Amino acid sequence: xxxxxxxxxxxxxxxxxGTTIMQAAERIGVKIPRLCYHPMLSIEGACRVCVxxxxxxxxxxxxxxxxxxxxxxxxTITPEIREIRRDIVELILDNHPKDCQTCERDGNCELQDxxxxxxxxxRYYEGERKSYPMDLSSPSxxxxxDKCILCHRCVRICGEVQGVSALGYSHRGFKTVVMPxxxxxxxxxxxxxxxxxxxxxxxxxxxxxxxxxDVLKALADPDKHxxxxxAPSVRASIGEGFGIEPGKPLQGxxxxxxxxxxxxxxxxxxxxxxFTIMEEASEFVERAKNNDRMPLITSCSxxxxxxxxxxxxxxxxxxxTTKSPMSILGSLAKTYYxxxxxxxxxKIYSVGAMCCTAKKFEATRPQTWIDGKVRVVDAVMTTRExxxxxxxxxxxxxxxxxxxxxDPLGSSTGAGSIFGWTGxxxxxxxxxxxxxxxxxxxxxxxxxxxxxxxxIKKASFNIGGKEYRFAVADGLKNAxxxxxxxxxxxxxxxxxxxMGCPGGCIGGGGQPYARSTGSIPLDTELLxxxxxxxxxxxxxxxxxxxxxSPWVQRxxxxxxxxxxxxxxxxLLHTTFVERKPIGIWxxxxxx
Amino acid sequence: xNNNTCSKCEQGLNPEKxxxxxxxxxxxPDPVDPQGALIAVLHEAQELxxxxxxxxxxxxxxxxxxxxxxxxxxxxxxxxxxLAPRGKHLVSVCMGTACYxxxxxxxxxxxxxxxxxxxxxxxxxxxxxxxxTRCIGACGLAPVMTINDDFYGRLTVxxxxxxxxxxxxxxxxxx
Numbered sequence: 001x002x003x004x005x006x007x008x009x010x011x012x013x014x015x016x017x018g019t020t021i022m023q024a025a026e027r028i029g030v031k032i033p034r035l036c037y038h039p040m041l042s043i044e045g046a047c048r049v050c051v052x053x054x055x056x057x058x059x060x061x062x063x064x065x066x067x068x069x070x071x072x073x074x075x076t077i078t079p080e081i082r083e084i085r086r087d088i089v090e091l092i093l094d095n096h097p098k099d100c101q102t103c104e105r106d107g108n109c110e111l112q113d114x115x116x117x118x119x120x121x122x123r124y125y126e127g128e129r130k131s132y133p134m135d136l137s138s139p140s141x142x143x144x145x146d147k148c149i150l151c152h153r154c155v156r157i158c159g160e161v162q163g164v165s166a167l168g169y170s171h172r173g174f175k176t177v178v179m180p181x182x183x184x185x186x187x188x189x190x191x192x193x194x195x196x197x198x199x200x201x202x203x204x205x206x207x208x209x210x211x212x213x214d215v216l217k218a219l220a221d222p223d224k225h226x227x228x229x230x231a232p233s234v235r236a237s238i239g240e241g242f243g244i245e246p247g248k249p250l251q252g253x254x255x256x257x258x259x260x261x262x263x264x265x266x267x268x269x270x271x272x273x274x275f276t277i278m279e280e281a282s283e284f285v286e287r288a289k290n291n292d293r294m295p296l297i298t299s300c301s302x303x304x305x306x307x308x309x310x311x312x313x314x315x316x317x318x319x320x321t322t323k324s325p326m327s328i329l330g331s332l333a334k335t336y337y338x339x340x341x342x343x344x345x346x347k348i349y350s351v352g353a354m355c356c357t358a359k360k361f362e363a364t365r366p367q368t369w370i371d372g373k374v375r376v377v378d379a380v381m382t383t384r385e386x387x388x389x390x391x392x393x394x395x396x397x398x399x400x401x402x403x404x405x406x407d408p409l410g411s412s413t414g415a416g417s418i419f420g421w422t423g424x425x426x427x428x429x430x431x432x433x434x435x436x437x438x439x440x441x442x443x444x445x446x447x448x449x450x451x452x453x454x455x456i457k458k459a460s461f462n463i464g465g466k467e468y469r470f471a472v473a474d475g476l477k478n479a480x481x482x483x484x485x486x487x488x489x490x491x492x493x494x495x496x497x498x499m500g501c502p503g504g505c506i507g508g509g510g511q512p513y514a515r516s517t518g519s520i521p522l523d524t525e526l527l528x529x530x531x532x533x534x535x536x537x538x539x540x541x542x543x544x545x546x547x548x549s550p551w552v553q554r555x556x557x558x559x560x561x562x563x564x565x566x567x568x569x570x571l572l573h574t575t576f577v578e579r580k581p582i583g584i585w586x587x588x589x590x591x
Numbered sequence: 592x593n594n595n596t597c598s599k600c601e602q603g604l605n606p607e608k609x610x611x612x613x614x615x616x617x618x619x620p621d622p623v624d625p626q627g628a629l630i631a632v633l634h635e636a637q638e639l640x641x642x643x644x645x646x647x648x649x650x651x652x653x654x655x656x657x658x659x660x661x662x663x664x665x666x667x668x669x670x671x672x673x674l675a676p677r678g679k680h681l682v683s684v685c686m687g688t689a690c691y692x693x694x695x696x697x698x699x700x701x702x703x704x705x706x707x708x709x710x711x712x713x714x715x716x717x718x719x720x721x722x723x724t725r726c727i728g729a730c731g732l733a734p735v736m737t738i739n740d741d742f743y744g745r746l747t748v749x750x751x752x753x754x755x756x757x758x759x760x761x762x763x764x765x766x
Binding site: 165170171179181182189584587 | 626649656658659660662667668
């Protein structure tokens with residue numbers, strides 16, 4: 001591709017043709033203020049905060065959308081631009097609540113930062129302000145249109161990255177609102193509860209539904225035995241909530257903090273993952289042997305489950321019926337653990353700290369409960385909520401000494417750690433399936449083909465003389481692409497792993513706001529650094545295959561019998577339902 | 592996938608009108624973007640069904656494979672589309688610049704008063720719906736209004752009751 005040379009703020013810069021002025025300016029160290037722009041999404045050009053002066057042009061240009069041209073002279077800041085940018089943000093603020101101090105995103109808000117850096121010190125304009133009810137219907141995501149500044153990042157990520165399009169713009173001009181079709185409550189829409197709208201929202205127009213107050217209430221109740229578990233990706237990213245560079249695994253400190261907060265027992269969701277692997281690998285071996293409902297498709301990711309229930313109900317029989325690690329651990333806490341400890345089941349209050357907003361939804365699914373009656377996880381907090389709870393308790397997180405999980409649901413294998421990164425579940429199942437089929441331990445247990453980058457990955461493995469084809473997708477738009485290829489017969493697989501969020505759980509909708517460490521939400525580099533933390537965890541484990549775990553063996557021996565036993569089916573398996581409205585994916589939507 | 596029909600919608604919607612809509616869709620394929628026919632299809636659907644109900648929009652969404660939220664966005668963006676049933680007679684008052692300057696607001700007030708409803712509403716007998724419209728290109732005759740396909744120009748406030756009475760009378764005589 002040809003290069004173009006232009007002058008930005010007096011400096012010459014050469015960039016490939018097609019580069020925008022905004023990107024070109026970054027090459028010379030100028031980060032033009034921006035609001036609606038997001039590198040992973042299509043260009044909206046709605047906010048005009050990024051306007052620059054292009055010599056010879058009658059009007060200012062939106063630098064996010066304007067391609068750099070050869071010989072162009074650009075000024076990114078002039079007295080006029082300074083004033084215009086400030087005016088734009090002042091006008092946005094005019095139609096925005098004045099409640100920064102009580103807002104969930106106080107100190108973590110792009111609009112707030114922008115108002116500061118652009119020099120808004122007074123609010124000059126006082127005009128009509130919109131007023132709409134909040135949508136509190138979803139167990140996972142809250143929508144507050146009054147805080148929305150119509151940057152449309154949520155609409156774009158929902159359609160372009162997740163292929164869900166639960167959100168759209170409705171009405172026009174001042175009356176424009178971002179909402180599900182027909183202004184339906186989230187809970188009645190195709191929303192899959194992934195929470196990516198929260199990740200990209202510059203303000204607090206989307207938030208997770210708060211569970212911390214329920215947790216605090218349970219902790220204060222002397223009659224309750226409150227147990228907590230946390231997901232692999234929580235330890236890989238929790239530090240970010242305290243301003244620590246991404247990529248530092250902080251398992252021991254998280255355990256210590258949870259004990260300080262007052263939880264009676266701290267368990268590891270990775271142990272749940274070990275059981276998921278045992279059950280799912282057994283299902284895989286069984287189904288592959290009988291060529292029954294193949295390919296087997298994973299079902300750990302709760303947003304993915306709601307997605308397939310709306311969009312591809314014809315594939316529901318192919319799903320693994322094994323519960324997610326969270327629900328398995330919750331089930332064991334309320335049965336095996338309760339019985340061993342002699343605590344009545346109804347006294348156990350089970351909490352999950354997850355990287356995920358969809359897990360809040362999963363916890364409300366009666367299909368995941370014991371006999372459809374007993375909830376296995378009573379409250380799910382996101383990583384962000386856990387960070388808040390730790391701060392609320394006045395804990396100096398980084399100064400804590402590492403502590404270990406409680407037994408018996410606290411000793412996991414490395415197979416559980418890697419669940420958090422796309423391909424990890426497939427790799428873990430492969431480690432165990434290999435053993436189940438051949439009776440041997442695979443020599444190299446790190447399957448590079450399944451790791452690499454994210455998107456869609458495919459690989460074949462020879463197990464016991466037979467080729468098995470694995471396919472892995474992360475982000476639900478990729479799920480569309482992969483599943484359509486499978487349905488059309490173009491793609492033939494034996495095992496499919498799908499994770500609802502870009503990058504897998506580490507990119508979950510409940511993770512610390514990327515901006516708390518100066519990162520960009522869902523940026524590949526950020527996701528890779530979090531993934532690296534999971535990798536460190538995996539390699540630090542002495543046992544790296546689920547079937548080798550003495551704890552897993554013990555629970556099977558003492559309690560469950562064997563994988564896929566009647567008791568396993570009762571406690572560790574779930575069912576799925578076809579959901580309305582029918583999901584529609586508009587293929588080929590940008591970018 | 593594109594041939595999917597929504598059985599739930601079909602039960603509630605008039606099958607002849609649906610067939611006419613299907614025919615329209617198959618006769619107006621968008622050569623560049625198969626989903627680009629959305630506005631034209633909604634237009635036709637409104638002609639056929641009188642307004643765009645949720646069932647109609649669901650049907651169009653599935654037929655064209657456009658996410659429902661996008662269909663709803665288009666239907667609420669354009670003032671031409673209506674999401675609620677309209678009266679037999681659509682009283683449409685131009686509020687474009689020329690008409691406005693020439694007293695369209697007073698005309699609209701009189702109509703509201705005469706019919707006892709606000710703009711955007713429908714009379715209880717289902718006879719009239721009042722809407723505001725932007726310039727219809729008859730500025731030389733301002734202020735103007737249309738009732739269905741009938742056109743009224745150089746309007747004065749005192750003409751309004753008489754004009755409305757004509758439609759009311761038609762209705763009564765057809766009873």
